[in-house]
Every structure is written in C-alpha cells, then in structure tokens.
Amino acid sequence: MKKILVVLSEYGFWGEELVGPLEAFDAHGYETVFMTPNGKRPHALPPSMEVGYFDPPLRKVVTDEYYAQRTREIDESDRLAQPINLCTWFPERPYFSSDEFAHGLEEYYNKRQQCWKELEQYDALLMVGGSGPIVDMVNNQRLHDVILGFRALNKLIIAECYAVTCLAFAREWEDRKSIIAGKHVTGHALEYDYKDGTGFLNTDLNMGPPPYPLEFILRDATQPGGQYHGGVGRTRSTVLDFPYLTGRSTQDSKLVGELAVQVLEQGLQRYGW
Structure with missing residues (x-):
C-alpha cells in the first residue's frame, strides 16, 4: 500500500485542492496521513465550500456543487x-548567535x-494550496527540511497553488541554492492574483493582493536552465518534472491526483512541458 504525507495549513486550505488528489489516492487504496505546522486541526477556506463562489481575477465560478459538498464532508x-x-517532529535550526551554536547545529543535523x-x-x-500556506508553510524551516528529506530519498513531491512557494524557499543552509533550479514548474500566475481580498482563516486580515507575486519567485528560482509555466488562458496548468509535481490552481487538483498515481504506479517522470 502506498502512503502519502499530506501537509495542510492551519490558516485555511482550498477544499478542491485537497479533494482532487485525495479522491485519486483513496480510489487506489493509498493511506493518507495528515500533518499541520503546529498539530492543530486544519479547516477549509469558506469560499471553497461556497457553491458558486466567483473568482474576481478569473471572472468565473470556481466552486461547484460537487467539490463544495465533498469539501464540507x-x-x-x-x-x-x-x-x-x-x-x-522535525527540529528547529539554531540561531547563529545562540549559545553553544556548534553543538546545537550538530544536534540539529543529527536529529534531522x-x-x-x-x-x-x-x-x-503533498502540500495543499490556498491562501493559508502563505502564513505557516511557505517560510517554515521545518517544512523545508521535510521537502529536502523527500528530495534526498528521491520521492515524489507535490505542491499546489501558493504552496508551490515552499519549493522555491526550501534550500540547504550551506549553499542556499534553489532546489528547483533547472526544473520546470507551474504556480499561481500574476494575471490570476487578487488585487484585493487575500484573507486567512481565523483572522480578520485582508492583505489586499498576495504578499508576493509567486510567478516572479518561480521564474527566478528555476534558473538557470529551468522554466516557470503559467499557462495563462488555459484551463489547467499542471507540470511534472520529477520529483516535483506542481499544479497552478484549483482546476488542476483532479489532474494532480491522477498524475501522482501515474508517477507512483507507472514511473511517469514528465508531463506538461
């Protein structure tokens, strides 16, 4: 039986981006284990459970009755x-200025x-997207180490929507080079970013636009030799460049799950570029 580690934000995940892959995993009898940054129960973002939710930049409904219902369930x-x-579970890397830094760093690496x-x-x-990951996943050193661990084991690493940023920021401390340099990925395109209304579960915060343009980060991180694929104007933008499988947004969720199964069952290495 295949076993999948699924990371969810405690500040809200987008329902379809969990449901899409999860249904594919369930259909093939995979075991799914969930994880959050601080062990709190995760919840879906309300718009992802709202039938008929209208996405402002896309100018269309992105939450249909099926995925809203499955997300609520x-x-x-x-x-x-x-x-x-x-x-x-994973250790925290010590500050450079901390007491006994050398011993602390050795302990950190051993524990990692x-x-x-x-x-x-x-x-x-699998790292599920939505706005929540911006808060507690994207710049989470422990999660970066999880990603680096899967990479060291040459295992499939899946990221959707804003969670793709985790791949750009997950770097070994010594050289700080992008792990997606030379790779092909997708992620939220600038044209599809909100101009207003970026919010998070359990807060009243409206950040307006997202705090960073993910497209620019991915364009830089994939160099030299790689490429960011925005797929603007296309319904889906899903890219597999093993070990990384990335989905741009909500509409990619089902395909992300189907491709993940093909990777795990058939050894698929490349798709979408």
Missing part, C-alpha cells in the same frame, strides 16, 4: 482531527537525519 468528518504536529529516516515509510509528499 471532509471538513466536518474526523479524518483531519488528529494531524501530525510538525513542530514536535533521524527524521529523514522516518520519511522512508512515505511514498510521496
């Missing part, structure tokens, strides 16, 4: 009730290596 079930607490051994039980990593 999962959100209200016990399936997400007891996620792994990333904060108590032990955690990487524990990742061997998983066949793939």
Whole structure:
C-alpha cells in the first residue's frame, strides 16, 4: 500500500485542492496521513465550500456543487482531527548567535537525519494550496527540511497553488541554492492574483493582493536552465518534472491526483512541458 504525507495549513486550505488528489489516492487504496505546522486541526477556506463562489481575477465560478459538498464532508468528518504536529517532529535550526551554536547545529543535523529516516515509510509528499500556506508553510524551516528529506530519498513531491512557494524557499543552509533550479514548474500566475481580498482563516486580515507575486519567485528560482509555466488562458496548468509535481490552481487538483498515481504506479517522470 502506498502512503502519502499530506501537509495542510492551519490558516485555511482550498477544499478542491485537497479533494482532487485525495479522491485519486483513496480510489487506489493509498493511506493518507495528515500533518499541520503546529498539530492543530486544519479547516477549509469558506469560499471553497461556497457553491458558486466567483473568482474576481478569473471572472468565473470556481466552486461547484460537487467539490463544495465533498469539501464540507471532509471538513466536518474526523479524518483531519488528529494531524501530525510538525513542530514536535522535525527540529528547529539554531540561531547563529545562540549559545553553544556548534553543538546545537550538530544536534540539529543529527536529529534531522533521524527524521529523514522516518520519511522512508512515505511514498510521496503533498502540500495543499490556498491562501493559508502563505502564513505557516511557505517560510517554515521545518517544512523545508521535510521537502529536502523527500528530495534526498528521491520521492515524489507535490505542491499546489501558493504552496508551490515552499519549493522555491526550501534550500540547504550551506549553499542556499534553489532546489528547483533547472526544473520546470507551474504556480499561481500574476494575471490570476487578487488585487484585493487575500484573507486567512481565523483572522480578520485582508492583505489586499498576495504578499508576493509567486510567478516572479518561480521564474527566478528555476534558473538557470529551468522554466516557470503559467499557462495563462488555459484551463489547467499542471507540470511534472520529477520529483516535483506542481499544479497552478484549483482546476488542476483532479489532474494532480491522477498524475501522482501515474508517477507512483507507472514511473511517469514528465508531463506538461
């Protein structure tokens, strides 16, 4: 049986971006294990459960009745009730100015290596998108180390929407080089970013536009030799350049799941470019 580690934000995930891959995994009998940054139960963003939600930049409805209902069912079930607490699993890298820095850094690397051994039980990593990851996943050093662990094990790493940013920022501390340099990825295109209304679950914050243009980050991070694919004007933009499988947005979710299964069952290495 394949086993998938699924990372969800505690500040809201987009329902279809979980449901799409999850249905593909369930259909093939895969075990899915959920994890959040601090072990809190994750919840879907309200618009992803609202039938007929109208996306301003896309100028179309992006939440249909089926995915809204499936998202509500999962959100209200016990399936997400007891996620792994990333904060108590992977170690925190010490500050350079901390006391006993050298010993602390050695302890950190040893503990991280032990955690990487524990990742061997998983066949793939899925990071679900939405606005929530901007808050607690994108610049999360522990999650970066999870990604680096899957990369070291040459296992499939899946990221959707704004969670793709995690790939751009996950870097070994010594050389700080992008792990997606030379690779092909997709992610939220500038044309599809909000100008207003970027919000997060359990807060009253409206950031207006997203705090960063993901397209620019990915264009820079994939160089030299790689490429960002925005797929502007196309319904889907899903790119597989093993070990990375990336989906631009909500509409890619089902295909992301189907391609993940093809990678795990048939050894697919490339798609979408």
